Amino acid sequence: MSALGTYLPRLLLAALLGVTAAAAATEYRLDTVAEDLDFPWCVAFLPDGSLLATELGGRLLRIDPDGAAHRSITGVPAVYRASQGGLFDVLLHPDFADNSLLYLSYAEGTPGDNGTAIARARLAGERLHDVTVIFRVASRKDTPVHYGGRLAFLADGTLLATTGDGFDYRESAQDLGSQLGKLLRMNDDGSPAAGNPFPHAPYVWSYGHRNPQGLAIAADGRVWLHEHGPRGGDEVNLIEPGANYGWPAVTHGVDYSGALVSPFSEWPGMTPPQYGWTPSIAPSGLAIYSGALFPEWRGNLFVGALVAREVRRLDLENGQVVGEEALFTELKSRIRDLRTGPDGALYVVTDGPGGRVLKVVPAR
Amino acid sequence: MIRGLGAFVLAALVAYALAAVAATQSVLSRLAEMGIEVGLAQRLAATGHDLIGMGSSYLPIIALGLAIAFAAAALLARWLRAWRTALYALAGFAAIVAAHLILNLSFGITPIAAARTLPGLLIQGLAGAIGGLVFVRTSSAFRKNQEFDS
Numbered sequence: 094m095s096a097l098g099t100y101l102p103r104l105l106l107a108a109l110l111g112v113t114a115a116a117a118a119t120e121y122r123l124d125t126v127a128e129d130l131d132f133p134w135c136v137a138f139l140p141d142g143s144l145l146a147t148e149l150g151g152r153l154l155r156i157d158p159d160g161a162a163h164r165s166i167t168g169v170p171a172v173y174r175a176s177q178g179g180l181f182d183v184l185l186h187p188d189f190a191d192n193s194l195l196y197l198s199y200a201e202g203t204p205g206d207n208g209t210a211i212a213r214a215r216l217a218g219e220r221l222h223d224v225t226v227i228f229r230v231a232s233r234k235d236t237p238v239h240y241g242g243r244l245a246f247l248a249d250g251t252l253l254a255t256t257g258d259g260f261d262y263r264e265s266a267q268d269l270g271s272q273l274g275k276l277l278r279m280n281d282d283g284s285p286a287a288g289n290p291f292p293h294a295p296y297v298w299s300y301g302h303r304n305p306q307g308l309a310i311a312a313d314g315r316v317w318l319h320e321h322g323p324r325g326g327d328e329v330n331l332i333e334p335g336a337n338y339g340w341p342a343v344t345h346g347v348d349y350s351g352a353l354v355s356p357f358s359e360w361p362g363m364t365p366p367q368y369g370w371t372p373s374i375a376p377s378g379l380a381i382y383s384g385a386l387f388p389e390w391r392g393n394l395f396v397g398a399l400v401a402r403e404v405r406r407l408d409l410e411n412g413q414v415v416g417e418e419a420l421f422t423e424l425k426s427r428i429r430d431l432r433t434g435p436d437g438a439l440y441v442v443t444d445g446p447g448g449r450v451l452k453v454v455p456a457r
Numbered sequence: 458m459i460r461g462l463g464a465f466v467l468a469a470l471v472a473y474a475l476a477a478v479a480a481t482q483s484v485l486s487r488l489a490e491m492g493i494e495v496g497l498a499q500r501l502a503a504t505g506h507d508l509i510g511m512g513s514s515y516l517p518i519i520a521l522g523l524a525i526a527f528a529a530a531a532l533l534a535r536w537l538r539a540w541r542t543a544l545y546a547l548a549g550f551a552a553i554v555a556a557h558l559i560l561n562l563s564f565g566i567t568p569i570a571a572a573r574t575l576p577g578l579l580i581q582g583l584a585g586a587i588g589g590l591v592f593v594r595t596s597s598a599f600r601k602n603q604e605f606d607s
Binding site: 175176236264347352353356 | 477484485487488491499506509510511512513515564566569570573
């Protein structure tokens with residue numbers, strides 16, 4: 094089925110619902126929590142109300158609850174900072190209140206030999222202790238792009254991590270012997286998790302991904318992931334263990350040169366996206382809103398858009414995207430990350446040398 | 458001058474067409490290695506798509522590269538007249554290979570997927586070399602016609 098055939102019914106429904114959404118637009122206010130950050134990538138929320146924020150250059154910051162001050166945390170592993178490479182996600186262990194453990198994903202290595210890595214450390218004040226690299230993508234590359242780098246814990250305590258295809262290694266996404274272009278699942282110490290679908294590829298949970306930079310677990314346990322397409326073909330995928338999401342054998346996008354990546358947009362045995370964008374919006378950051386401040390947004394997907402410079406809210410019904418709304422266009426900023434805060438606000442991270450962390454709260 | 462330009466345009470178009478066709482076949486062969494078989498009709502459609510699709514990106518790169526390389530070849534050919542054909546072929550080859558190396562150094566990636574491997578890069582360069590031969594042949598033909606006309 095063509096891209097039009099795949100998405101047309103949903104887009105028609107989305108258009109209809111969009112009219113409804115516009116008629117009852119949610120009134121919100123954008124409050125700045127932190128500014129003048131250098132390419133911020135991700136935020137996490139500490140139990141004391143302060144924030145952790147990563148910067149691509151390798152800094153991990155602790156930001157006071159009122160945003161008045163931020164301090165660098167020491168002990169962060171050295172990152173490989175080049176092009177898209179650097180420090181990516183920070184994620185608290187589910188038992189952080191008891192064990193103070195956090196996880197960092199980052200690019201490490203050299204121009205000719207680099208890859209995505211995950212470190213675990215214990216946070217004490219403004220210092221990381223017991224820093225341990227628990228996982229390194231075994232398939233190395235010589236390109237400074239497409240690292241993936243998103244982390245999330247499943248309810249069973251296992252850790253999911255996305256990896257990109259490295260751009261020049263796109264066929265590796267279809268190769269179970271490679272860890273590029275995969276969603277990996279591991280224990281909290283970095284060892285392969287029991288129950289993964291491929292005995293000969295013990296970390297791989299799903300494959301056929303290009304550069305997934307959005308990963309979130311819904312309250313119902315569904316795992317949502319989005320990934321950048323090339324020119325067109327951005328995808329929102331509902332993850333099933335063992336499924337093949339097609340890249341680069343099938344795609345709705347074309348290469349940056351204008352050449353086909355594949356003549357096919359679907360193939361037997363490959364799972365099609367739940368939703369997609371052509372032309373590309375360059376999705377980065379994915380939140381499933383779970384706060385109390387905006388009841389009408391609960392359960393919706395919020396997707397940051399780097400190129401489109403806005404946030405896309407996707408309305409879900411039974412695991413299907415049934416509506417789309419563009420939000421926060423007034424920021425006119427590349428959106429890098431989105432999170433639901435413990436205070437019920439939606440947190441938005443803007444990209445760039447003057448990056449900001451903002452929180453979305455009701456207008457009154 | 459106009460005739461020389463015509464020879465250059467033809468050479469650039471031939472080099473681009475050969476490079477684009479080779480690029481498509483390279484991508485499709487990698488798909489076949491993944492078990493994605495492409496039928497003849499799809500192969501032809503994909504080739505046509507890429508010839509048009511890469512026209513706004515790869516064609517200008519090839520044209521610019523050939524323009525610089527052919528200018529250098531023309532200078533050298535003043536002293537190495539007997540080597541004129543080889544010089545233009547070499548210039549065409551070097552132009553496309555250099556373009557890929559520069560793109561790779563600039564962006565850290567290989568924008569034209571077919572050039573990711575050494576054989577693929579050399580085949581792209583070969584398209585440039587054939588463009589150089591086309592330029593020599595057509596510019597020579599133009600020159601002979603000019604002599605007959607006068």
